[in-house]
Amino acid sequence: MTSPADQLASRTGYVLIKLGEEALAAAERALAPLGLRAKHVNVLTLIETHRLSQQQLSTGTGLDRTTMVGLVDDLEAAGYATRERDPDDRRRYVVSPTPAGLTALRAAAQALDEVEAAVFSGLTVAERRTLHRLATRALDATRQRG
Amino acid sequence: MTSPADQLASRTGYVLIKLGEEALAAAERALAPLGLRAKHVNVLTLIETHRLSQQQLSTGTGLDRTTMVGLVDDLEAAGYATRERDPDDRRRYVVSPTPAGLTALRAAAQALDEVEAAVFSGLTVAERRTLHRLATRALDATRQRG
DNA sequence: TATTGTTATACTCTATAACTATA
DNA sequence: TATAGTTATAGAGTATAACAATA
Numbered sequence: 001m002t003s004p005a006d007q008l009a010s011r012t013g014y015v016l017i018k019l020g021e022e023a024l025a026a027a028e029r030a031l032a033p034l035g036l037r038a039k040h041v042n043v044l045t046l047i048e049t050h051r052l053s054q055q056q057l058s059t060g061t062g063l064d065r066t067t068m069v070g071l072v073d074d075l076e077a078a079g080y081a082t083r084e085r086d087p088d089d090r091r092r093y094v095v096s097p098t099p100a101g102l103t104a105l106r107a108a109a110q111a112l113d114e115v116e117a118a119v120f121s122g123l124t125v126a127e128r129r130t131l132h133r134l135a136t137r138a139l140d141a142t143r144q145r146g
Numbered sequence: 147m148t149s150p151a152d153q154l155a156s157r158t159g160y161v162l163i164k165l166g167e168e169a170l171a172a173a174e175r176a177l178a179p180l181g182l183r184a185k186h187v188n189v190l191t192l193i194e195t196h197r198l199s200q201q202q203l204s205t206g207t208g209l210d211r212t213t214m215v216g217l218v219d220d221l222e223a224a225g226y227a228t229r230e231r232d233p234d235d236r237r238r239y240v241v242s243p244t245p246a247g248l249t250a251l252r253a254a255a256q257a258l259d260e261v262e263a264a265v266f267s268g269l270t271v272a273e274r275r276t277l278h279r280l281a282t283r284a285l286d287a288t289r290q291r292g
Numbered sequence: 293t294a295t296t297g298t299t300a301t302a303c304t305c306t307a308t309a310a311c312t313a314t315a
Numbered sequence: 316t317a318t319a320g321t322t323a324t325a326g327a328g329t330a331t332a333a334c335a336a337t338a
Contacts, residue, residue, distance in 0.1 A: 015278060019284055134276065
């Protein structure tokens with residue numbers, strides 16, 4: 001009794017692509033009420049602990065620097081981040097979170113915790129850790145290749 | 147010693163989203179020389195074993211039926227699939243692979259096998275099976291919710 | 293000369309609305 | 316009335332090219 005979708009689901013890559021899509025869609029749904037997109041949360045996460053330029057944020061998120069302009073614009077408009085010229089290299093902006101940005105990040109992190117609890121509700125804690133570990137190792141392998 | 151990216155990588159959902167992106171990008175790179183996109187291969191895979199309408203292909207791939215029109219157009223233009231009116235319901239087309247389409251599918255499957263071998267090269271066979279099983283269970287859980 | 297941030301622009305992907313034909 | 320396929324169109328998202336300021 002083979003359903004059409006079974007053919008696709010037999011491929012690990014296909015399952016991971018679909019799971020990634022579902023996880024992203026669930027994250028976006030959870031963040032929408034906070035007025036944030038997943039990419040905004042990624043930026044806030046990176047600048048929470050490091051003072052980074054937009055170029056460094058682009059590298060860290062895998063986005064083009066022209067795309068980063070708009071994301072930082074959004075965060076600035078929401079009052080969640082500020083741009084300040086780097087005195088050591090005046091071509092750069094240092095992007096920093098505001099107190100409101102840190103509060104928003106904490107709310108976003110909690111929303112994402114709940115998303116993950118739902119997405120991985122079919123797994124035990126140990127299984128989820130195993131999934132994380134194996135996925136991380138596979139991701140590292142793809143990145144070493146290019 | 148925390149790198150900026152470590153903050154993001156601590157989230158299982160983030161790792162899975164990125165791994166899915168990398169897997170898809172690797173698949174597209176491997177299929178490009180064959181003149182195929184991943185979505186074309188998905189359609190060919192579904193029609194290899196089942197006679198399906200475009201609407202059923204849309205449901206099976208998660209794409210809109212207006213998008214499916216173009217994909218079937220592509221496969222037809224490449225000589226990989228044919229449209230035939232369903233005599234039982236003349237609103238429907240039955241989409242079927244041609245012999246050339248089946249040959250192309252086999253070549254694509256081999257290319258994707260090699261992609262997966264590379265993507266999961268850091269994992270043992272047993273670990274890869276575990277990853278597949280856990281990811282499948284998580285995916286099923288998200289789909290039962292909606 | 294090279295890099296950072298910016299803007300304008302173009303491209304890709306996908307969905308929405310409206311249509312024809314069939315049920 | 317509803318569904319399958321189609322077309323035209325619009326929207327979101329992203330990258331490429333070109334520019335100003337700074338290194």
